[in-house]
Amino acid sequence: MTPILQTAPNAPLLGCIADDFTGATDLASMLVRGGMRTVQLIDVPGGAEPVAADALVVALKSRTIPADEAVAQSLAALAWLQAQGCRQFYFKYCSTFDSTPAGNIGPVAEALMKALGTDFAIACPAFPENGRTVYRGYLFVADALLSESGMEKHPLTPMTDPNLVRVLAAQSTLPVGLLRYDAIAAGEQATREAAAKLRAQGVGLAIADAVSNDDLRSLGQAFADAPLLTGGSGLAIGLPDNFRRAGLLGAGEEAAQLPAVGGR
Numbered sequence: 570m571t572p573i574l575q576t577a578p579n580a581p582l583l584g585c586i587a588d589d590f591t592g593a594t595d596l597a598s599m600l601v602r603g604g605m606r607t608v609q610l611i612d613v614p615g616g617a618e619p620v621a622a623d624a625l626v627v628a629l630k631s632r633t634i635p636a637d638e639a640v641a642q643s644l645a646a647l648a649w650l651q652a653q654g655c656r657q658f659y660f661k662y663c664s665t666f667d668s669t670p671a672g673n674i675g676p677v678a679e680a681l682m683k684a685l686g687t688d689f690a691i692a693c694p695a696f697p698e699n700g701r702t703v704y705r706g707y708l709f710v711a712d713a714l715l716s717e718s719g720m721e722k723h724p725l726t727p728m729t730d731p732n733l734v735r736v737l738a739a740q741s742t743l744p745v746g747l748l749r750y751d752a753i754a755a756g757e758q759a760t761r762e763a764a765a766k767l768r769a770q771g772v773g774l775a776i777a778d779a780v781s782n783d784d785l786r787s788l789g790q791a792f793a794d795a796p797l798l799t800g801g802s803g804l805a806i807g808l809p810d811n812f813r814r815a816g817l818l819g820a821g822e823e824a825a826q827l828p829a830v831g832g833r
Contacts, residue, residue: 675774691788
């Protein structure tokens, strides 16, 4: 796996590309809660002036546009984030994984992988706090399968198949596999070994199971050195601690809470 980029000491640590504004806000909130100073931007900035932050989140409007346009916008965001000096990158999409057979999750993920020189990435939309869990590759919304949750009636991106391996395979050129719950539940090393087996089999994108925040933290630890992560905002829950363990991020108390407001 390609290592995280080595950059200037004060450069941002995490560069994020979100496919819509509300998802970008969710992700930014998650990172701030973990103690990262986070700046959210609307679309790709025109200049290259450095932005002082631990994490940068670029909010695009690429969720339902044609796949080639989504790829172009996402690559432009990646280039800007690379110019900012980010060490690791994150492609954020909705926790309901709603998309079409043509994209845009698969095409964008593959384009970002190619640009970053990596041949493997996980895809994990799970967000247990909001009732989104993935088990054996199937996405649940609370107690219902995705295809029985109301998302099957979505006017733009109806989701009639809860099997995310099939959904992602339909819009990807890379082989898609499953990083199963039993490996993830066994911890970081078992997760790494399971991912290595998938890569050896030629898998390029792997749906990752997760039914709890502990699973998301385990995934975050296992892929702390991955150049690219893809998922919903829940997958970001363990990333601040990865940077903290590497000595790149402080306690972050100022980022995690607002100052008290005086007056009436």
